[in-house]
Amino acid sequence: AQSVSQHNHHVILSEAASLELGCNYSYGGTVNLFWYVQYPGQHLQLLLKYFSGDPLVKGIKGFEAEFIKSKFSFNLRKPSVQWSDTAEYFCAVNVGSGTYKYIFGTGTRLKVLA
Amino acid sequence: NAGVTQTPKFQVLKTGQSMTLQCAQDMNHNSMYWYRQDPGMGLRLIYYSASEGTTDKGEVPNGYNVSRLNKREFSLRLESAAPSQTSVYFCASRRETGYNEQFFGPGTRLTVL
Numbered sequence: 273a274q275s276v277s278q279h280n281h282h283v284i285l286s287e288a289a290s291l292e293l294g295c296n297y298s299y300g301g302t303v304n305l306f307w308y309v310q311y312p313g314q315h316l317q318l319l320l321k322y323f324s325g326d327p328l329v330k331g332i333k334g335f336e337a338e339f340i341k342s343k344f345s346f347n348l349r350k351p352s353v354q355w356s357d358t359a360e361y362f363c364a365v366n367v368g369s370g371t372y373k374y375i376f377g378t379g380t381r382l383k384v385l386a
Numbered sequence: 387n388a389g390v391t392q393t394p395k396f397q398v399l400k401t402g403q404s405m406t407l408q409c410a411q412d413m414n415h416n417s418m419y420w421y422r423q424d425p426g427m428g429l430r431l432i433y434y435s436a437s438e439g440t441t442d443k444g445e446v447p448n449g450y451n452v453s454r455l456n457k458r459e460f461s462l463r464l465e466s467a468a469p470s471q472t473s474v475y476f477c478a479s480r481r482e483t484g485y486n487e488q489f490f491g492p493g494t495r496l497t498v499l
Binding site: 276281304306308314315316317318321323362364366372374376377378379 | 434484
């Protein structure tokens, strides 16, 4: 079955620490890949996306993600987190690239300590 | 440009009551979605609509109905609410060009007692 796995459910970091959140998906065809962020009490907002081309994509607020096709992974990174990055992060896959179907991971709650 | 709007923001129902969650988008998107978000389970698709006049079941459609009233509006109805439907409900629309990303509404927090 198609699925998206986020292995880190809760992450606690101090400010200025580096962040890497894992995302793996199971689907053998073409995909579009997304990371969404949900700040406390708010709706999901797009952080970054991968469609094609350079597998290293940069998003807003200093976030980046790398698509490794051979590993079916799309990990999110940030070199130095801030307290304001405290949020829940969701990886999502558009299965079949352009179809209706999006599969979301279960989310990772990040808490950044000031 | 409001994006995706949802009403109400909060709702408390008793078991067996009915209600309709409203969603509207002003981005001229064809595709619209309803998700529920539960702790530890991410977002699960309830129904989606590829275009005006069409709707299809998603992963967890039982207990829900939808109406795609026009291109802008996509409503979700609970005919007889159950405690298992306590959740946060998000509506989304999808851009069909470029990256096909989804745009989400602010959500409706529903509690069924």
